[in-house]
Amino acid sequence: MKNVAATMAGTVINILVQKGDQVKAGQDVIVLESMKMEVPVQAEADGVVAEIKVNSGDFVNDGDVIVVLE
Amino acid sequence: MSKQAEDMLRERIAQVEKGGDEKYHAKLKEQNKLFVRDRLKLLFDDEFHVEDGLFANFMAGDLPADGVVTAIGKVNGQTVCVMANDSTVKAGSWGARTVEKIIRIQETAEKMRVPLLYLVDSAGARITDQLEMFPGRRGAGRIFYNQVKLSGKIPQICILFGPSAAGGAYIPAFCDIVIMVDKNASMYLGSPRMAEMVIGEKVTLEELGGARMHCSVSGCGDVLAANEEEAISAARRYLGYFPADYTAKPPVGAAKSPRPDAKKISEIVPENQNAPFNMHELIDALVDEGSFFEVKKLFAQELITGLARLDGKPIGIVANQPRVKGGVLFVDSADKAARFITLCDAFQIPLLFLADVPGFMIGTAVERAGIIRHGAKMISAMAEATVPKISVIVRKAYGAGLYAMASSAFEPDSCLALPGAQIAVMGPEAAVNAVYSNKIQAIEDPQERQAFIMQKRKEYQEDIDIYLLASNLIVDAIIPPEDLRRELIARFDVYANKKQIFSERKHPVYPV
Numbered sequence: 369m370k371n372v373a374a375t376m377a378g379t380v381i382n383i384l385v386q387k388g389d390q391v392k393a394g395q396d397v398i399v400l401e402s403m404k405m406e407v408p409v410q411a412e413a414d415g416v417v418a419e420i421k422v423n424s425g426d427f428v429n430d431g432d433v434i435v436v437l438e
Numbered sequence: 439m440s441k442q443a444e445d446m447l448r449e450r451i452a453q454v455e456k457g458g459d460e461k462y463h464a465k466l467k468e469q470n471k472l473f474v475r476d477r478l479k480l481l482f483d484d485e486f487h488v489e490d491g492l493f494a495n496f497m498a499g500d501l502p503a504d505g506v507v508t509a510i511g512k513v514n515g516q517t518v519c520v521m522a523n524d525s526t527v528k529a530g531s532w533g534a535r536t537v538e539k540i541i542r543i544q545e546t547a548e549k550m551r552v553p554l555l556y557l558v559d560s561a562g563a564r565i566t567d568q569l570e571m572f573p574g575r576r577g578a579g580r581i582f583y584n585q586v587k588l589s590g591k592i593p594q595i596c597i598l599f600g601p602s603a604a605g606g607a608y609i610p611a612f613c614d615i616v617i618m619v620d621k622n623a624s625m626y627l628g629s630p631r632m633a634e635m636v637i638g639e640k641v642t643l644e645e646l647g648g649a650r651m652h653c654s655v656s657g658c659g660d661v662l663a664a665n666e667e668e669a670i671s672a673a674r675r676y677l678g679y680f681p682a683d684y685t686a687k688p689p690v691g692a693a694k695s696p697r698p699d700a701k702k703i704s705e706i707v708p709e710n711q712n713a714p715f716n717m718h719e720l721i722d723a724l725v726d727e728g729s730f731f732e733v734k735k736l737f738a739q740e741l742i743t744g745l746a747r748l749d750g751k752p753i754g755i756v757a758n759q760p761r762v763k764g765g766v767l768f769v770d771s772a773d774k775a776a777r778f779i780t781l782c783d784a785f786q787i788p789l790l791f792l793a794d795v796p797g798f799m800i801g802t803a804v805e806r807a808g809i810i811r812h813g814a815k816m817i818s819a820m821a822e823a824t825v826p827k828i829s830v831i832v833r834k835a836y837g838a839g840l841y842a843m844a845s846s847a848f849e850p851d852s853c854l855a856l857p858g859a860q861i862a863v864m865g866p867e868a869a870v871n872a873v874y875s876n877k878i879q880a881i882e883d884p885q886e887r888q889a890f891i892m893q894k895r896k897e898y899q900e901d902i903d904i905y906l907l908a909s910n911l912i913v914d915a916i917i918p919p920e921d922l923r924r925e926l927i928a929r930f931d932v933y934a935n936k937k938q939i940f941s942e943r944k945h946p947v948y949p950v
Contacts, residue, residue, distance in 0.1 A: 375762070375763055376763045376764075376766070376768075376799070377799075377801050377803065402763075402764055402766070403764050403766045403796040403797060403799065403800070404712055404796060404865050404867050404868055405712050405714070405760065405764030405765070405766065405796050406712050406713055406714055406764070407714070407763055407764045408714055408761070429803070430803060
C-alpha cells in the first residue's frame, strides 16, 4: 500500500483520479488550494487507486493521507 | 645510500599504500565502495599528488597511514587539500595520528588558501585511544574548531562515502556542501544499536541516518549521488564555481547559450497568478546550457537553490517553485535559502532571486515550528549579502515573501519585474476578503455579492499594477520576458566590481 499524503495544509478543490485508476509516480492526483494557490499533489509511486479519503471542500493537514494506492 | 635501504623504503611505501588487510578490501567491493587511493585518483586531475604522514603509526604495524590519507593535488587545475579516511584500516576510525594528520592538512589549506575536501568514511573515534585523540588541545575537537575558523575563508567540501558517526558527524555539518552516496553514506550521533539501548527505539540505519533521509528530510545532505563515481564527479563540478579562497573571484567558464529546447518565458509563466508552473523551466531558459548545479534538490523543494553560469560567469540562484506547495516559504525552505545565500556571499558569487511567492506559510503547525524565527534567518542572510544581487519579480511577491526575495528595501542592485508581476501585502482575493469581509457578508443577494467582490478585486488589481509600481520607482525596470537573460548578463557585468561593507561591528546577533 502506497499512500498519497497532503504536502501542506489546505482545502481539497479538485480530485483528478477515481477508484480503480492506474496512476504513475509523479502524476498529479489531487489539487489543494492553500495560500490562494493551486497546489497539485503527486503520487510518489505507481499504483492503482484503492481509496480516496477526501471530498472536494475538505480541509486537510500536512501529512494527512488523501489517496490510498495499491 | 645503499640500494638495499632504498629497496626497503620502496617496499614499505608500497605496503602502506595498500591500506588494510585483504579481507577489508573484499568487503569494500561487496559494498560497491572504492579503495581510498582509487577515490583520490578519480578526484585529482592526474595521478601526481603530494602526501604527508604516509608512515603515521607505522610502528604499530597494522595501521597503515593511521587510517587516513592527507594529500595535495589538482582539481580542474586548482590546487586543493584533501583528507580521506581509509575504511580498510580499522573501519577508518580515528587514533591520535589520524587526528593530527587531519589538523595538519587543515592548517596547510589555511596557509595556502586553497579548497579543502573531506572524503569521509569512518566509524568514529578509537575509544581505546581516547586520552590521546579526544579531549586535548590538538584532539578531535580541534578539527571542528578549525572547520569553523575556515568556514567562508576557503571552500570546504565533504563527500560522504560511508558512516560519519557521533562526533565525526560534525565534519559534514561544518562543510559548505555535503555530497552523499546513496545507500552507503550515513550520519548520526547515536547508531540504531545505541538508540535501542539508550532510548528503546527500534529503527534501521537508513531510516535513522541514511543518505536519502538526510538529503530529503533533515537537510544535512546537499547532493544525493547514485554511486561513488557520481559523487566525486559532482564534487569536481561544484568546485568549478568557486574561487580558491574568499579574496578571489570565481572562475569564468566558457559561455554557452541556454539549452536549445528551452521554452519561451512568456509560455512558461501562466497569466493566472494562482496556477502552478515549473520554475526549473524558467531557470533552463535563462542559464547557460548544462550549467545548473542544484543544491538541496530533494529538500524543501518549494524553493530552488543552485549554482549556474550566465554567459560563463558563476551565479547563485534562489527561486520559488510554484509547482511545489504553491512556492510558499516554510521553515525548511527559509533555512535552505539562508544557508545558500551565505555560501554565495562568502565566495563572491552574485545572487539572482526569482520571485513568485504567495508569502510565508501560516497556520498552527508552522507557527509552532517557529516560522518567524526561521524566516528571519533568510531575511537577514539576504540583507547581509553584499555580492551583486538582482531580484526578479517573475509573477507575484506577496507579504514578507517580497522582503525575503531581495526586494527594493533590501538593497538589491536592481529589482526587476516581468510585465505580469504583482507586488502587494497580499493577493487580491485575500485582500478583498480582509478589507470588506463585513460588507461582503451583509450583501444578501449572491449575484450582487459576487459582483461586489469582482469590482473590489479589479480596483485592487489597479492599485498594484506593475506600471504604477514602476512609476513610483518601486521596481527599477520592467523587462520583456524574452529579453530577461540578456538583461541579467548586462546587469551582472555592470555590477561586477561592486564593493560594499554592510555594517561595521563584530558580528550580528544571528536570528537562529
